[in-house]
Amino acid sequence: MSLLKDFTKGxxxxxxxxxxxxxxxxxxxxxxxxxxxxxxxxATTFVLVCSxxxxxxxxxxxxxxxxxxxxxxxxxxxxTIIDLLMKAYSPPELYNALGIFISLIVVNCIVLGRAExxxxxxxxxxxxxxxxxxxxxFTLTLTMTGIIREFLSTGSMFxxxxxxxxxxxxxxxxxxxxAFIIVGVLLAGMNYLNLRRAVKQGKVYVPPQGMDCRHCxxxxxxxxxxxxx
Amino acid sequence: MKLKETENTVxxxxxxxxxxxxxxxxxxxxxxxxxxxxxxxxxxxxxxxxQKVLPPFDNQPSANTITxxxxxxxxxxxxxxxxxxKLVGFAGxxxxxxxxxxxxxxxVGLEADGxxxxxxxxxxxxxxxxxxxxxxxxxxxxxxxxxxxxxKKEGAVxxxxxxxxxxxxxxxxxxxxxxxxxxxxEFQTGATxxxxxxxxxxxxxxxxxxxxxxxxxxxxxxxx
Numbered sequence: 239m240s241l242l243k244d245f246t247k248g249x250x251x252x253x254x255x256x257x258x259x260x261x262x263x264x265x266x267x268x269x270x271x272x273x274x275x276x277x278x279x280x281a282t283t284f285v286l287v288c289s290x291x292x293x294x295x296x297x298x299x300x301x302x303x304x305x306x307x308x309x310x311x312x313x314x315x316x317x318t319i320i321d322l323l324m325k326a327y328s329p330p331e332l333y334n335a336l337g338i339f340i341s342l343i344v345v346n347c348i349v350l351g352r353a354e355x356x357x358x359x360x361x362x363x364x365x366x367x368x369x370x371x372x373x374x375x376f377t378l379t380l381t382m383t384g385i386i387r388e389f390l391s392t393g394s395m396f397x398x399x400x401x402x403x404x405x406x407x408x409x410x411x412x413x414x415x416x417a418f419i420i421v422g423v424l425l426a427g428m429n430y431l432n433l434r435r436a437v438k439q440g441k442v443y444v445p446p447q448g449m450d451c452r453h454c455x456x457x458x459x460x461x462x463x464x465x466x467x
Numbered sequence: 468m469k470l471k472e473t474e475n476t477v478x479x480x481x482x483x484x485x486x487x488x489x490x491x492x493x494x495x496x497x498x499x500x501x502x503x504x505x506x507x508x509x510x511x512x513x514x515x516x517x518q519k520v521l522p523p524f525d526n527q528p529s530a531n532t533i534t535x536x537x538x539x540x541x542x543x544x545x546x547x548x549x550x551x552x553k554l555v556g557f558a559g560x561x562x563x564x565x566x567x568x569x570x571x572x573x574x575v576g577l578e579a580d581g582x583x584x585x586x587x588x589x590x591x592x593x594x595x596x597x598x599x600x601x602x603x604x605x606x607x608x609x610x611x612x613x614x615x616x617x618x619k620k621e622g623a624v625x626x627x628x629x630x631x632x633x634x635x636x637x638x639x640x641x642x643x644x645x646x647x648x649x650x651x652x653e654f655q656t657g658a659t660x661x662x663x664x665x666x667x668x669x670x671x672x673x674x675x676x677x678x679x680x681x682x683x684x685x686x687x688x689x690x691x
Contacts, residue, residue: 270595299470304479308486315490319497326504330512334590391596399609407596 547687
């Protein structure tokens with residue numbers, strides 16, 4: 239039961255983009271079309287799953303003082319692997335469209351965040367499921383954002399025109415400001431749903447903890463400011 | 468003292484070095500494994516682009532190349548297409564740094580007499596919806612045509628209003644400019660910079676061919 243929860247929490251309850259608000263850079267930058275969002279999400283999922291498993295295995299012997307550099311080396315290795323694999327086997331248009339953002343998965347907060355907050359404290363099986371769930375939650379959000387942006391801007395989905403006769407592109411949704419607006423609306427909608435659900439159950443909605451500054455110890459900012467709650 | 472709690476700088480350094488070494492070995496292995504597929508994929512992309520811009524050929528244009536300078540000193544790679552041992556066309560690959568967002572790379576197919584045949588933009592990072600209208604040759608798929616067999620002719624490329632107007636032109640004709648600058652080429656409203664860059668790119672490749680014609684023909688001519 240708890241294993242299932244490790245997997246499903248990333249999809250909704252602790253969705254990395256819409257609840258934890260991590261990894262917003264690729265979310266805004268590459269989701270101009272549904273295909274790009276899906277490709278980026280799957281690449282990140284691969285890195286997240288692999289790094290989570292490896293880090294949960296080696297976490298027991300990594301000296302505390304240098305754990306962050308070690309995690310970054312592990313993550314960077316898997317990012318380079320997916321970069322090479324995509325260069326060799328993915329459609330060239332997809333690789334060109336994602337471009338630099340594949341390499342930038344290294345600095346994606348979701349990957350390091352899950353390594354520090356989950357994988358380093360849990361066994362490989364749970365870390366694998368956590369990585370898979372978080373990755374798929376990320377992929378779903380990116381693909382959904384991509385579908386909305388692509389549809390609003392060109393009337394197509396996955397590069398197939400759904401509304402024929404939509405010949406002039408609408409530029410706002412496919413540009414960065416439009417991405418901000420759309421992701422903002424999605425965030426608001428997610429918060430509204432969660433709040434309403436909590437109210438119906440007669441509870442107070444508390445966002446998941448563990449990734450805000452009071453609970454994360456990647457830097458010492460939270461330790462300095464913390465304790466006062 | 469346990470490794471996990473150690474603060475000995477030397478031990479920490481060695482640990483990090485070992486991790487780095489393992490990562491480097493893993494990457495070297497993967498890099499070697501993917502080297503051949505990556506080269507094949509790049510080759511494939513070049514070949515597909517060449518097939519689109521050149522008349523039917525029976526040699527390997529990607530292996531039949533010469534690099535020359537265009538009038539502005541930038542490098543242009545010419546590919547020669549042969550059929551039955553005769554030159555039937557050329558493709559020039561060059562780039563122009565004056566796009567709206569960085570360089571624009573293009574492949575221009577030329578007839579044997581130097582007239583432009585087909586223009587293909589191979590790399591760009593222009594504004595989606597404006598600059599890309601100038602650069603993209605994309606087939607518009609709709610839900611109605613999705614499951615129909617395509618009735619596309621062999622070697623045909625999807626139309627593009629801007630790129631298609633260069634077909635049949637020769638470098639020697641009047642300066643190539645967009646109509647806003649007093650030339651005779653149409654431009655895309657909202658993407659004047661991109662239109663200018665693409666026009667300049669095609670012209671520079673055509674001129675590079677015209678200026679180095681003898682050398683290019685001699686190098687790519689095959690067995691006459």
